[in-house]
Amino acid sequence: MLRAWPAPLVIELPAPAGVPATVNGFARFRCPEHPLFDLVIPAVAGLGPVLVADSRDATADATTQRLGETVGVVVNAGTRPVLAPTVVRAADAGWAVTEAGAFPPAEIERLAARIVLFVCTGNTCRSPLAEALAKKLLADRLGCTADELPARGFWVLSAGVAAYGGGAASEESVAVAAELGADLGGHSSRPVNPQLLMAADDVIAMTQGHLHALAARYPGIGPAARLLCGDEDLDDPIGADAEVYRACARTILLHLGRILPEWVGS
Structure with missing residues (x-):
C-alpha cells in the first residue's frame, strides 16, 4: 500500500472474529490520498488506531446524523473524481484481485x-x-x-x-x-x-x-x-x-x- 500510495487500491486482510465492518470475514484497508490526512494523521497517531472510511453521503452533516457518536471526525472532502479502487485480498496463500478497478493488476504484481x-x-x-x-x-x-x-x-x-x-x-x-x-x-x-x-x-x-x-x-x-x-x-x-x-x-x-x-x- 505504501509503494502504491496514493493509488486507488484497497487491501483486504483476514479479520479476527467480532471485528465489525468486514466483507466475508475480511477487513478492508486503504491509504487515504486526500491532502488533509497529511495534517490529521500525525495529530492523532498517538491516540491509537485510526479508522478512516468513505461515507458516500452528500454532506458531512448527513454522515454525522446517520452515524452519531460512532465517529469522532467527519470531513467533507468536496467534489472529487470517482475512481473505483482495485480490491486485493491478501492471505497466507497469496493475493488475488477480488474487484477490478482503476489500479492495473500488472502494477500490483510489481509492487507486491x-x-x-x-x-x-x-x-x-x-x-x-x-x-x-x-x-x-x-x-x-x-x-x-x-x-x-x-x-x-x-x-x-x-x-x-x-x-x-x-x-x-x-x-x-x-x-x-x-x-x-x-x-x-x-x-x-x-x-x-x-x-x-x-x-x-x-x-x-x-x-x-x-x-x-x-x-x-x-x-x-x-x-x-x-x-x-x-x-x-x-x-x-x-x-x-x-x-x-x-x-x-x-x-x-x-x-x-x-x-x-x-x-x-x-
Whole structure:
C-alpha cells in the first residue's frame, strides 16, 4: 500500500472474529490520498488506531446524523473524481484481485514483489550488468522469462548516484550481457531517488563510495545498503576493453551466486 500510495487500491486482510465492518470475514484497508490526512494523521497517531472510511453521503452533516457518536471526525472532502479502487485480498496463500478497478493488476504484481535495487555511479555499466544478470539467474531458477519475474515475486532494478537518466547501457555492457544470455538492449539509466530507496527491499551497491553517497544524501531512507562483493569494491570498467567487462561480469555472477539463495533458497 505504501509503494502504491496514493493509488486507488484497497487491501483486504483476514479479520479476527467480532471485528465489525468486514466483507466475508475480511477487513478492508486503504491509504487515504486526500491532502488533509497529511495534517490529521500525525495529530492523532498517538491516540491509537485510526479508522478512516468513505461515507458516500452528500454532506458531512448527513454522515454525522446517520452515524452519531460512532465517529469522532467527519470531513467533507468536496467534489472529487470517482475512481473505483482495485480490491486485493491478501492471505497466507497469496493475493488475488477480488474487484477490478482503476489500479492495473500488472502494477500490483510489481509492487507486491521483492524489489532489488543495484546502484553504481552512472547506471550504464556495473549496475545494469548486475540487474540483467540477476534477472537471468532468477528467471533460470524459477523457470520463467525475465519479463515474468514480477509475477513470480521479484522486481529487479538499477540506478546511479550520478546518473542523468535516459542513457543507454554501454555498448560493452550490452555485448557482454548478451554473451551470458541476458538482455540490456532496452536499458535506460535512472538516478537514485528517495522513492526508489523507500520501495526497495534490497539495495546493493558496487563500491564503498556509493554506500557513503547513499548514506549522506538519503539518511535513514530505505533498507541498509550493502556491497555486492562483500567487503570489496567492484571497479568501474568504463573505457576499458571487452575483456575487462567480461571480468567484471564474472565477478558479478560470482557474488550473485552467493546472494541468490537469500531470495530463492539453495
